[in-house]
Amino acid sequence: MSPAVWFGEVGASLLAMDWTPAIASKLAPTVFPTGQTESAFAERLPLLLRDAVTGSLPEPWRWLANSLIAIVAIIVIFASLFALLTLAERKILGRVQNRPGPNRTGWGGILQPLADGIKMLTKEDIVPAAADRLLHFLAPVVLLALSIVTFAVIPYGRHLVPVELDAAVLYFFAAGAATELAIFMAGWASRNKYSLLAAMRALAQLISYELPLLLAFVPVVMLAGSLATTGIVAAQGGWLGGVLPHWHVLTPPGFAGFVIFMIAALAESNRSPFDLPEAESELIAGHLTEYSGFKYALFFMAEYLGMCALSGMAVTLFLGGWHAPLAALEFIPSYVWFAVKLLALLLGFIWIRATFPRLRIDQLTRLAWKFLVPLALINLLTGGFWVLTTHWTGGMLVVRWAIALVLVVGPFLALGRQFQARYAPRTYRYA
């Protein structure tokens, strides 16, 4: 049978293509428009380091060594980011709350994550007598594994994509959605009533927020015309007059999508104000109640890694990925820009945690189904309109922006009113 039958015409042409130049172009020195060749070295530094390690290996084994190096690099970098993030979170929360935060270990508390790690590792691992021992053990492992595999498809820099998948975005969200099942596993296996309630909440939250999360990035896929993260980042390259980047967040459907995506991401990563599965004041520690020691640390790590992964995906989809915000700043390596944007989003997560009270479960689901899902659906329409009108110029450009803004702001105000009418500040009388 011919390849055309199996893969269709496009697939056959892809198969028939000579891929060597495409791969070679990735390894070729990058040439910048302004001719800043010295930056190319910094840009390619991670690749050069990798090749220095694996270059001596025989050709058939090199891909395996390269993959292993990518895996090790991701785990090491994000595990240290997790450690620093716990410290940063405690420090920032402390400063927001008029207290210094951890400052006893090392210089200004810099060794606190190390102390926490030692404490976690040396604590006794307690499994409740009534627990399902296998699932109780598997839950943190599965959760962490699924959190880590999502990192495979994020483009960290111009040459830094661990795995290039055509449907990378779908892969990412499939793996991300499965993490909630691990939380359910933990809650169920602990045989604890608080854990069970947390598991119930986690599932309700998963079903509610997976939908706006997925719908929010569809306009971006429409704009970029690709489900591959590399394609989406490539579509956001270039600047209007050297100052205005072509990021998706700067288009009306992209902006609405970004806001919906970030709200849903907060819920997906169980962060305040959507931290219902581990609501401390209600469920003690939710699904973590019966976990201690290293397993608890794994849960914690998975939560932070999930937050990093979702932030990284938000950067990729909406904030231009590794592209610099200004053409003049392109001499800074792309992976630095990615890191800066990632850390900015993570700071936002921490800031929100320090600020907001928690929603109730029915309000949480109502917000998803009655507000975010309709907005995301209307945003699909906006995205379609935006894609269809890319050729409009001159005066029609103003019309294009006006229609798109009405499509974004109108439903937001209309849907928001139902929530405002229900709750309002009150005035009080005096006797």
Place this chain on the structure above:
Amino acid sequence: MTTAFTPTPSGAHVRAVHDPFHGDLLEISMGPHHPSTHGVFRMMVTLDGENVVKLKPVFGYLHRNHEKLGENTSYLGSMPYTDRLDYFCSMTNNWAYALAVEKLAGQPVPERAEYLRVILAELTRLLNHTCLAGFLLQDTGASGTPLMYAFREREKILDLFEALSGSRMMCNYQRFGGCRIDATPAWLAAVRGIVDGYGAFLDEYEELITGNEILLARTQNVGVLSPALAVSAGITGPMLRAAGVDYDLRKVDGYGLYPRFDFRVPLGAHGDTYDRYMVRMLEMRESIGILRQALAAIPDGPIMDPKAKIRGFRPKPGEAYGRIEGPKGEIGFYLISDGTPNPYRYRVRPPSLINLTVLEDLCLGHTLADAVIILGSIDIVLGEVDR
């Protein structure tokens, strides 16, 4: 299949289902070790999903025989014990007990001491309501930030108490016929400074959190207490006034020097958790007004009635009930004297316990998360509930 719709006194309809489809109800023992039961309090909660269908409060874990101790101790000996009732409000507990004994013995109090009592009671009200606002928001899941802001202000007032009485929380300050230690002009100036800054703190706090949509959604129409139920259950304090009943002992009894001061009593219209929070926020602003007036008018003079008997204090046989408007409600002491140095009967009317009795009525039909903030808005201290 048995389905029961049980109307509760507060009007909530609660569905309790036992059938193969819905399964059994989930019974949870919240407490005595739980982050948000405000001490060693326990709620046996029966849940249908997340909804509370039954709630049984269990307390007594902190019982320490307070009332029996009072019968075996001299009148003055009970004064430090009253600090331990509601450990946020030792000054008002002291005052209520001193008032009861002064009524029993017909003991007058000098004017400066009365002024000091008003100042300390209103500072206690600020302290208690500030803490409540912090704890309540902590219960709604606000990650500690409001609590830390509240505790920053609370520490300032506790420093004042320490400077005056030598102890931050267990003040043991009031005596029968006056106060224990006179306030220095420097201390009064420090109070003035803190009172002047308190309005700014309240503005900041309300600016940051009171209008927050999540807070409104979490607290409005949650745990509605009807005025009829509030009155019949003997609820007092801000909780009663949040239900719309105008009853403030500072106005009703006019004890101490309160008739001299100009202040208003804020009233809620809905009786829900938001009203209970807001009434306290507004009461704090009135307290600042009372403090300003008292600090401007405090006279010089003795702080102790010279005829007051400290040693060998034996009031004539009789009985007396002294009550004041404590921050949590009516705190009262009922004493019977048989002419001996110890009271024959010593009874406390604890506002926390009596306000807690309606907990199940407020919680039925709401979710577990609401039960936590309803308990927080009742404002209990287990030292006073269990005694």
